[in-house]
Structure formats: C-alpha cells, structure tokens
Amino acid sequence: MLDPEYDDNREDIQSSLKRFEKMLAQEENSFFDLDTLEQIADHYFIQSRFEEGLKACDLGLLHFPYTLELIVLKAQILGELERTEEAMELIENSILLFPNDTDLKLVKGSLLSQLKQHEAAIEQFLNVIEATEEKDEVYFRIGLCYLNWPKPREAVDMFKKALEFNPENESALVELANALDEIGKIEESIPFYKQFIDIDPFSFTAWYNLGIAYSKLKQYEKAIDAYEYSLAIEPTFGSSLFNLGNTFMNLQEYAKAEEAYRLCLQHDDPNPELYCCLGASLERQRQFDEALTFYKESVKIDPLWDEGYYGLAVCLTELDKWFESLHFLKKAIKLNEVNPLYWTGLADVEAYLGNTISADEAYQKSLELDSFFAPTWVKWAQLHYDLEDFEKSADIMLSAIDELPEEAELYYRSAIFLIKAGQFKEAFHFLETGLVLDYDKHVLIFDYFPNLETQKAIFKLIQQYKK
Numbered sequence: 001m002l003d004p005e006y007d008d009n010r011e012d013i014q015s016s017l018k019r020f021e022k023m024l025a026q027e028e029n030s031f032f033d034l035d036t037l038e039q040i041a042d043h044y045f046i047q048s049r050f051e052e053g054l055k056a057c058d059l060g061l062l063h064f065p066y067t068l069e070l071i072v073l074k075a076q077i078l079g080e081l082e083r084t085e086e087a088m089e090l091i092e093n094s095i096l097l098f099p100n101d102t103d104l105k106l107v108k109g110s111l112l113s114q115l116k117q118h119e120a121a122i123e124q125f126l127n128v129i130e131a132t133e134e135k136d137e138v139y140f141r142i143g144l145c146y147l148n149w150p151k152p153r154e155a156v157d158m159f160k161k162a163l164e165f166n167p168e169n170e171s172a173l174v175e176l177a178n179a180l181d182e183i184g185k186i187e188e189s190i191p192f193y194k195q196f197i198d199i200d201p202f203s204f205t206a207w208y209n210l211g212i213a214y215s216k217l218k219q220y221e222k223a224i225d226a227y228e229y230s231l232a233i234e235p236t237f238g239s240s241l242f243n244l245g246n247t248f249m250n251l252q253e254y255a256k257a258e259e260a261y262r263l264c265l266q267h268d269d270p271n272p273e274l275y276c277c278l279g280a281s282l283e284r285q286r287q288f289d290e291a292l293t294f295y296k297e298s299v300k301i302d303p304l305w306d307e308g309y310y311g312l313a314v315c316l317t318e319l320d321k322w323f324e325s326l327h328f329l330k331k332a333i334k335l336n337e338v339n340p341l342y343w344t345g346l347a348d349v350e351a352y353l354g355n356t357i358s359a360d361e362a363y364q365k366s367l368e369l370d371s372f373f374a375p376t377w378v379k380w381a382q383l384h385y386d387l388e389d390f391e392k393s394a395d396i397m398l399s400a401i402d403e404l405p406e407e408a409e410l411y412y413r414s415a416i417f418l419i420k421a422g423q424f425k426e427a428f429h430f431l432e433t434g435l436v437l438d439y440d441k442h443v444l445i446f447d448y449f450p451n452l453e454t455q456k457a458i459f460k461l462i463q464q465y466k467k
Helices: 013-026 034-046 050-063 068-080 084-097 102-114 118-129 135-148 152-165 170-182 186-199 204-216 220-233 238-250 254-267 272-284 288-301 306-318 322-335 340-352 356-369 374-386 390-403 408-420 424-437 439-448 452-466
Strands: none
Touching (some): 034 068, 050 068, 068 084, 068 102, 084 102, 102 135, 135 152, 152 170, 170 204, 204 220, 204 238, 220 238, 254 272, 272 288, 272 306, 288 306, 306 322, 306 340, 322 340, 340 356, 340 374, 356 374, 390 408, 408 424, 408 439, 424 439, 424 452, 439 452
C-alpha cells in the first residue's frame, strides 16, 4: 500500500531502489510516496531496465491513476518494450483527459513513428511546436522520425534546426553527426561540435563525439587529441578509452591501444567486444598466449561471439596448433557464414594440412563474399601453383585482375604463372602492364625464378623497359 503523506525525503534513490526490489522479490507491501516512485521508475528507464520501470509505473498509477508523469513514462517504456499498440491506447485515453498536454502529444508522435506512420507522426509534432517553449526538442523528434523513415537528408535539416533553437542540445548534436554520416557528409558535423565545445568546453561527451567524427574521416591524430581531452575531463569515461584504443589500432600503435583497452576494462563492464579488441592488440604485438586469454574471455561472456573464435584461431595458427585452429574457424563460420576473412582463414589452415579440395572451396567461397580483397586471390593462386597447376594459377590471377585492375602485384603474378605455363607472349604483356603500374614491385618475380641465368634474362628485359 502507499501513503501519500509518507516522508521519504531522508531516503536517497539507492535505498529506495533496494526497498523496491526487496518488495518485488518477497511479494510484500512497502510504503512509497509518489515522488519516490517517479524517481524509481525514471531511474530504471534511464538504465534501460524497462520491466522494473514498468512495475514502478504500474504501482504508482494503481494508487495515483491520473499522474501525468507516470503515464508519459509508462507509455515510453511500453514503446521501448515494443508494446506500441498498448502504449498508444494509454496515450489516446490520457489525451481525452488532458487534451492540452504537450508531453502526451510528443510521445504520441514518437509512437506513430515507431508504427511507421511517419507522415502522421511529423504532423503531430508540427502541431505541438507553437504550444511548447522547448522547440529544439520537437525538431529533434522530427529528425528522429526522418531517420527512422529513412530520410537522412531531411533529418539533417531538423537536427540543425533543433541546434538553432538550443546549441546545447547534445542529443541533437549526436544524431546530426549520425545523419550526416549516412549521407556521406560527416565532416559537416565538426563545426557544430566545435561550437558546442566553445559553449561548454568541459563537456567530455562533446569531445568524445568530435573524436568519433575525426575517426570516421580517418583523421586519427585529431581523433586522439579529442578523445584525450574527453578523458582529461572524465578519466573514467569508458567509451572514450575504448575508441582511443581503436584509433591507436588504426595507427598500428598496438602497445598504446593495449594500454587504452586495459584502462577501459578497469572502468567499464567487461564485454566480449572489449576483450576481443584487447586480444587483437596483443596479437598484433605477437603476444599470442596472452591474446588467447582475452579471446577466451570474450566467448566465455558470449558463446555466440564469432569474432572471439576467429581470434583464437589466428593465435593458434601462429602457435602452429593447426587442428585446434581449424576447430575454432569452423565455429566462427557456423555463427557467421558471410565473413570472407573466416573463409580465407579456413582455406589457409586446410591448405597447410594438405586438404586441397577443402582449401580450394573455402578460397572460392571467400571471394564470392568479397571479390575485392587481393590477398585472397593471391593465396588461392598460390595453392594451385604449389600443385604445379600453373594454368589454373594464371586463370585465377586473370579473374583477380578483372576485379582489381589497378593492383600491380596481380599483373606480375600473372606473368610469373604464364611463364611457368610456357605462355611467354601473354606473360610479357602482363609484365609490361605491371611495370607501368608499379615498377618497384617487379622484385617479387625473382622469388619464383631462383636460377641465376633466368634472373639475369628477366632483369635485362626489365632494364630495357626502364630505359
């Protein structure tokens, strides 16, 4: 039961939450006033613990059935739980009682968008604009509606409008960047972030999002500066630490990436992605045994995390544990059949173990999924070269050139395989093209012709071309 006169002011939110959860667990009654229940429900909503939040709303509305704050919050929670029709019914009934309440109308607009009734949702939002002082919030919701439609260009306009009314609307700033990214104009978000930072230089999330924008533009040094500013303000912000690690990985500064990931692990809840990234940073430093530890942790947390199994396979390959590697590659592929890297890894292991047919099939599958990855073409051709099937190797290289005509290495390898197959005229044609595209790469030819006299003849031919 509830007592509206109960003085709960002495309780902080944590003790209220403990009492509430104890009440639910033991199915007993406890005294809560309306303000406390609103705080509890709001806390669960922010934490995305929607079932508990719904119970707090229901308990409050049972005794205070016309409390607008709880009605609005319950409708939002039902929307998050994808019980949209139920949420809409609650809102419609409440609008009959409170026809001028803008919060109810805003939630109705969001629910209409969730139901994919986007035009009706936007009309609902536009009808509210004149009646509310928080016009930035309305334009922000219209922007979200356009994103869900999806009409990202229109969403960009709405988020910009929201920021015109309130340059400190950080949610609009983040979504503007997302929308600009969708239309390939992420660079346009940077002036907005800088403007926001000028207003509030101690917003660690603004610095963090500026870092994301620079990262997407591959301006990694600027991204690092932004993440480090974010961390100077809030050293325990896990998202900045994690993205800082990712940026160092892109710069191939693996020891610094490892340090950032380890700090992130201290301040953030362990998750399979973080363990995988930490494992990858160690793998790149050739610390394979320690990398294995973190890859194992990733699949322990989530047995369906395919990247963890792939990481295990890569490390085991480097440690010459080929059969164990094969086992984990097959697990990764079972969970994710459309990742070409997994199929290439499987092909490499099958080739090493002498399972030529399986390797051949795996390389082919990888290239069906992604035909623009030159190393897989090279490995597949090499498989047949090692079997002395030079014509097949040459055919594979010709197919690769069709997909990647700017890759000089493919022309040189085509020349090599054609020479081996005795097709000299065709070989010289591809050699010439390779020399035009990238002269310096011709040195790889000599690895395939160890005979000194042959090397001299090829070198003489190449020198004539250079002249």
